[in-house]
Amino acid sequence: MTDHERLFGTAPEGLWAAPGRVNLIGEHTDYNEGYVMPLALPQTIKALVSRRPDRLLRLHSGHEPDAEPVTVDLAALAPGAVPGWAAYPAGVAWALAEAGHEIGGANISFDSDVPTGAGLSSSAALEVVTALALNDLGGLGLPPETLARLSQRAENDFVGVPSGILDQMASACCVAGHVLHLDTRDLGRRHVPFAMAVEGLRLLVVDTRVKHAHADGAYAKRRAECEAGAAALGVPFLRDVDHDDLDAALTRLTDPVVRRRVRHVVTEDRRVERVIALLDAGRARDIGPLLTEGHASLRDDFEVSCPELDLVVAAAVDAGALGARMTGGGFGGSAIVLVDEDAAEATGTAVREEFAARGLAAPRVFEAIPSAGAQRIPM
The missing domain is CATH 3.30.70.890 (GHMP kinase, C-terminal domain)
Structure with a gap:
């Protein structure tokens, strides 16, 4: 039996991953609609996900293996309603709903080797992996740049951190062997061999x-x-x-x-x-x-x-x-x-x-x- 099955009583339907990032150059320019050049790291946050028949999100972090999953009611989501780390994935669900996308309940177990508090965008990776998993399971068909925008909105308006778009775009859109040359004004981008x-x-x-x-x-x-x-x-x-x-x-x-x-x-x-x-x-x-x-x-x-x-x-x-x-x-x-x-x-x-x-x-x-x-x- 996997940890996901032990936690939620059901097998996971899929596994998703989103990376942390470092920024080669272009710091504190993204919220000024300037230019940035991030690259994704091999360190990722992974999410095992299974759908639920109700309107609940149940979230578990591998950093707190003995803790009970956090339960979030999708019908009651509002900025400030979810404390701690779970606010980031909950905020993504809120941002998707605010944008008019219907999502159902889900069990999500997260595991990560992205160092937290190290300036490597573990929060953006947590948001993006949630967005991608919910997008795929819900058949929403949203492109990576839209998932990045929704993840940014989760961080800005739900969690309350006024970040720019750099971290989420890096986690969602980078290509192996390249740095991402991103214009944060219009999200114009080019993958530059590195x-x-x-x-x-x-x-x-x-x-x-x-x-x-x-x-x-x-x-x-x-x-x-x-x-x-x-x-x-x-x-x-x-x-x-x-x-x-x-x-x-x-x-x-x-x-x-x-x-x-x-x-x-x-x-x-x-x-x-x-x-x-x-x-x-x-x-x-x-x-x-x-x-x-x-x-x-x-x-x-x-x-x-x-x-x-x-x-x-x-x-x-x-x-x-x-x-x-x-x-x-x-x-x-x-x-x-x-x-x-x-x-x-x-x-x-x-x-x-x-x-x-x-x-x-x-x-x-x-x-x-x-x-x-x-x-x-x-x-």
Whole structure:
């Protein structure tokens, strides 16, 4: 008997998976309708699902193996009605219903190897795997970008986190061996080959295993500061500020904090353009300095880094890495490091030694392998 059968008394009808992600470049640009370049990780959240004859969702997390499943009444779904982790899949069911899609009850057992709290979008993976499973079982026929939009709405309006679309689109739409060049304004996208092995490169993820308390509310504050900057400049979004006009635009901003936020977003959009040009030219090695430049902007202008993330970047670059930067929302979580293949192990060791020298817990280091987006998996 499987765990799903033990929990719910019925065999699962299918298995679905959705990946976590890292963002190569383009941080805090998605809610400014700018450009991003994420890649999906091999680490996924998996969902075994069986249909129910009633209007209940029963949800179980492999992270809480001894806990009873959370029961959610589809007829009573409303923002704020479901606490904790179950709000994310419940929010997806709510968003589907709000969009006019009829779904029935389901038993869902989740299991995950996406590190939580590491800035690798475990919440988006949880939303997307739920959306895909309910879409397939209900025969809704919704395309991946629609599932991503609905998942984002679940996070924004049901859970109450004002995230952009980057994480959900990465989890739903990425292609193995590629990074996703995404225009978050219209969801125009292109899958760009990212064959690092051809150039003898590795992209490492360093999970600092820390999350600072002041991250609470900081994301929403940064978004509000960006909106204030756009309003002061008379544009709908900071995406609409031309990089060539940035210096002139900054002189029109009287608030020094807003000025720094604007400078990060506009220069970060330009960094995405520069990275895509280098990848198109087969020069992946040359994107390293742009990663490090992006980290400095996130640290100094957007002020979302933290000492542990700064330590990863400094230690990696000092050890000979081609470039490094924090990835994700910030205030902890993970950084990415671009290294020559033969220097990967030594770079990871150097970072761990720096953490140990400062009395910090050892970070988790693993390779980011560009992987496939959400999919149904044969059982």
